Amino acid sequence: MTKGRIIKALSGFYYVKSGVDIYQCRGRGVFRKKKINPLVGDFVTFDISNPGEGYISTIETRKNELIRPPIANIDQAVILSSATMPDFSPLLLDRFLVLIESKDIEPIIFISKMDVISEDLNKNIEKYQQDYKAIGYQVELISTKKELNHLDSYFSDHVSVIAGQSGVGKSSLLNALKPSLLLKTDDISKSLGRGKHTTRHVELIEVSNGLVADTPGFSSLDFNEIELEELADCFPEMRERKENCKFRGCMHNKEPKCAVKQAVEEGEIASYRYEHYLSFYTEIQTRKPRY
Ligand code: GDP
Ligand code: ZN
CATH class of the missing domain: 1.10.40.50 (Probable gtpase engc; domain 3)
Structure with missing residues (x-):
């Protein structure tokens, strides 16, 4: 039995990383019978059947899991807000913070589009930055159009998801962190790529010694799960x-x-x-x- 972590799910296969090797695995039939779905992010044990291939036999208890994107054992969520277009909304930020806190995921706040704002708005955003830092949150003011090397330390050694409302720059951020991703942004009309052909594909991609979900998370923002x-x-x-x-x-x-x-x-x-x-x-x- 070998231990590893699922880093990608595609067409019924789970890609399990163990050390530097990646194994293409299927789940044991027992998972289907018990309606257990292995998730990207799961720590698993698997039996190697052929070189590079195997069967997942056990899944470790999860620390947490998200429905969208379907990922388990997330350490942190980067909440991306924009300073403008759409306007910065502390109410929406707090909604994301509550949802993330309730799942025992550590939130980090990035505020984008700092390259296109007026001095007044800049002051306003800096004031919010101070407020949220005083609470204990990490807050970075960024532009996805500029160098982002200073963000590396946030991602190393963690599994992260990026959350935020539409248009704030999530795809732009992921592309900037991992240029080979080539995610569609609003500039290249995302809607063209959507629709019935979309495959259920989730992958944890390597960013600065850490793993980041290639699909932004938290589409549902209701509090139905919170008491x-x-x-x-x-x-x-x-x-x-x-x-x-x-x-x-x-x-x-x-x-x-x-x-x-x-x-x-x-x-x-x-x-x-x-x-x-x-x-x-x-x-x-x-x-x-x-x-
Ligand atoms: P998403 O819906 O959150 O994935 O947002 P996109 O990545 O598609 O970005 C929405 C729009 O905002 C696009 O036109 C981007 O080029 C633009 N954008 C994203 N981040 C920034 C930024 O930091 N500065 C500026 N000026 N524009 C940005
Ligand atoms: Zn009280």
């Missing part, structure tokens, strides 16, 4: 203060003597972050039951 009780834990600055709330299980909403609300009043927690918390709170509270 009200865990929402505050997806805000690090609230998570670290909850011990100081008077009531155990404080939801930092209507409760008195709430350390979170006090920190908002004292300006230690950005008021827009707290407002976003309340708006997500209402969204989760009022969501329709799923079954």
Whole structure:
């Protein structure tokens, strides 16, 4: 039995990397019977049947998994926002942050299109950068049209996915990190390549000693998987203060003597972050039951 990690899934085959070698594998029939789907990112054991070929026999328990792109054991997600076109939206950024935090994936924030903005907007974005850094997040202001070597250290030794709304530059970023990818960007009309011929192909590509999913993630931005009780834990600055709330299980909403609300009043927690918390709170509270 040999150990490895699935780095690519294509047409029923799983490509398992073990050391420097890559084996073309199929899953054992038992997976199909149990409806277990090996995923890109899975740590597996496999039996070598022929040189370079094998059968996956076991899958290690996953740390986490995403549905789109279908990838397991992700370490970090780069949330790409743009400073302009589309406008920078802290509300949308916070939505991504909550979704990523809830999956135990480490978020990193990149803000693109810094090459085309006015001085005023630049100041505005730098202010947000400070706010998010104060929470403990890493925030890089970038242009996908320029040298990106300084981003290498973010990717090394990690498995990353790139997330962000349409048009922020995800394909441009992936292309800049890995020029051989040749992903279509908005300039080369992505829609042409879409449609029924799209194969379900996911691959982890090597970028600066790390692995990055070649398909951007998080298409669904609803909070259906998030419970009200865990929402505050997806805000690090609230998570670290909850011990100081008077009531155990404080939801930092209507409760008195709430350390979170006090920190908002004292300006230690950005008021827009707290407002976003309340708006997500209402969204989760009022969501329709799923079954
Ligand atoms: P995606 O939908 O997130 O994959 O975005 P694309 O990579 O397709 O980029 C959308 C548009 O923004 C394209 O016209 C890109 O050329 C442009 N773009 C992406 N990143 C930058 C950037 O950093 N600066 C500038 N000026 N344009 C960018
Ligand atoms: Zn509280």
